[in-house]
Amino acid sequence: MMYDLCVIGGGINGVGVARDAAGRGLKVLLLEKGDLGGCTSSNSSKMIHGGLRYLEFYEFGLVRKSLGERETMMRIAPQIVSPLRFCIPHRNAVRPAWMVRAGLFIYDHLTRMNLLPKSEIINLSRHPFGQALKVKSGIGFAYSDCRVDDARLVILNAMDAKFHGAHIRVQIPVTGMTAVDGHWDIETPKEKFKAKMVINATGPYAHQFLEANGLVQRETPHLRLVQGSHIVVPKLYDGDHSYMIQCLDKRVVFIWPFENDFTLIGTTETAYNGDPKDACITQAEIDYLCGVVNSEFEKQITKDNIIWSYSGVRPLFDNGEEKDARKVTRDYKLLLDDHNGAKILNIFGGKLTTYRPLAEEVVDMLNSHFPQMTGAWTADKELPIIDFKFEFNDKTLHHFISREWARSIDDVLWRRTKWGVHLSPENQNILKQNFDRLLAEELENEEDFIY
Numbered sequence: 001m002m003y004d005l006c007v008i009g010g011g012i013n014g015v016g017v018a019r020d021a022a023g024r025g026l027k028v029l030l031l032e033k034g035d036l037g038g039c040t041s042s043n044s045s046k047m048i049h050g051g052l053r054y055l056e057f058y059e060f061g062l063v064r065k066s067l068g069e070r071e072t073m074m075r076i077a078p079q080i081v082s083p084l085r086f087c088i089p090h091r092n093a094v095r096p097a098w099m100v101r102a103g104l105f106i107y108d109h110l111t112r113m114n115l116l117p118k119s120e121i122i123n124l125s126r127h128p129f130g131q132a133l134k135v136k137s138g139i140g141f142a143y144s145d146c147r148v149d150d151a152r153l154v155i156l157n158a159m160d161a162k163f164h165g166a167h168i169r170v171q172i173p174v175t176g177m178t179a180v181d182g183h184w185d186i187e188t189p190k191e192k193f194k195a196k197m198v199i200n201a202t203g204p205y206a207h208q209f210l211e212a213n214g215l216v217q218r219e220t221p222h223l224r225l226v227q228g229s230h231i232v233v234p235k236l237y238d239g240d241h242s243y244m245i246q247c248l249d250k251r252v253v254f255i256w257p258f259e260n261d262f263t264l265i266g267t268t269e270t271a272y273n274g275d276p277k278d279a280c281i282t283q284a285e286i287d288y289l290c291g292v293v294n295s296e297f298e299k300q301i302t303k304d305n306i307i308w309s310y311s312g313v314r315p316l317f318d319n320g321e322e323k324d325a326r327k328v329t330r331d332y333k334l335l336l337d338d339h340n341g342a343k344i345l346n347i348f349g350g351k352l353t354t355y356r357p358l359a360e361e362v363v364d365m366l367n368s369h370f371p372q373m374t375g376a377w378t379a380d381k382e383l384p385i386i387d388f389k390f391e392f393n394d395k396t397l398h399h400f401i402s403r404e405w406a407r408s409i410d411d412v413l414w415r416r417t418k419w420g421v422h423l424s425p426e427n428q429n430i431l432k433q434n435f436d437r438l439l440a441e442e443l444e445n446e447e448d449f450i451y
Contacts, residue, residue, distance in 0.1 A: 003029045004370060006186055006195035008174055011041040013347050014201035015157040016359035022164035024373040033173035035411045037154030039276055040203050042415045043312025045267050048073045048081055048353050049145035053252055055103045062331045066353045067111040070146055074115055077383045080149040083116055085241045087129035088141040094246050104143050116144035132237030134298050150352055151415035155404050156383040170405045177213045179342035200346040204276040204315040217337060221348050224318035229281040229311040230266030231289050232258055236299050245296055253292045259418050265289050276313035308421050317349030332358055390417055397435050401442050409435045
């Protein structure tokens with residue numbers, strides 16, 4: 001079978017492109033070497049946001065685009081995207097109060113449609129947001145953004161791509177690509193595929209993937225890999241609000257309610273040079289995040305309070321001009337290459353919030369190659385609603401295996417759900433045994449899998 005498009009990489013950008021392209025009538029194949037969203041896309045800060053701090057670096061275009069997309073995501077993914085009110089305690093002179101207020105004013109008005117409450121100045125000694133803080137006095141600022149279940153956002157996009165005809169294959173790494181007569185022959189350990197065009201959506205592996213297949217060209221950009229780590233601790237405070245803490249090094253750390261009984265804290269930003277799948281929190285990152293919490297909150301924490309930690313590697317488009325990782329753009333660059341008549345479109349950079357317009361732009365670039373395509377559609381079409389109660393039973397595990405491409409218990413515990421933070425090691429092991437049994441049964445009838 002000759003596919004129109006082979007998307008390589010099942011992170012948020014890859015599934016977004018697959019969904020958009022399949023919905024426009026293209027024959028789409030997506031190949032993922034591990035689990036969908038198993039690398040960067042499930043290890044984010046789990047926010048759909050405009051990027052308030054990017055205003056400091058004059059990224060007005062990116063912030064405007066992100067704010068507009070925040071409104072879109074509230075409409076098309078209400079099951080997993082919800083409003084979140086943030087408090088910024090104003091404690092130091094890293095940024096003067098007038099600067100923060102001006103930034104929030106711009107943040108409120110950069111998009112024409114704003115469904116969320118506007119920012120405001122608050123008195124921390126009187127406002128509920130001040131109660132959890134070590135110093136319950138002074139002024140603060142409140143503003144709004146959104147939270148999201150990042151891993152489920154990936155899955156819902158993949159499910160909708162499948163609904164529109166895309167073939168989704170997991171645990172299938174691409175081992176080689178050859179340009180033949182204007183199309184690509186794609187090799188994997190299991191089988192070979194043919195596609196008229198390839199989308200390189202491998203995230204932090206984008207340059208490495210091209211290098212491994214001899215496809216790097218003179219204008220091919222490099223990526224700067226940055227590790228961001230988060231920790232989860234028992235609940236620090238009551239309430240459904242969050243905090244953005246301004247740190248003395250001019251970074252910011254977010255603190256959010258997580259899974260009812262916990263608090264999520266992050267993120268760090270450190271250079272990374274290894275394999276992105278091996279990213280792991282360092283002792284220095286633990287000390288940094290605990291120190292931020294202990295400097296601001298009445299309830300103190302140590303590394304012994306950490307229930308779970310995770311680290312993701314963000315691929316930042318690197319023009320080689322900026323040494324400070326904070327200032328490197330979070331926007332993306334798309335590069336269409338020709339190799340003996342076979343086309344490959346490479347995605348460099350990007351962020352979770354803007355995955356949908358990125359995907360739309362990618363597919364728009366294919367118009368001249370696939371004139372039969374219909375127009376853009378994803379901004380107005382709601383993502384699938386999963387009317388299914390996730391319980392610790394075989395029915396739920398079977399759903400994850402047959403409908404959501406889960407192939408290991410970790411896919412369930414830490415991505416399809418966050419059961420891992422709730423279950424004891426013993427109960428996790430029981431669940432693993434049940435999962436492995438059901439997976440073995442499914443593999444006997446692999447043709448029944450929903451690809």
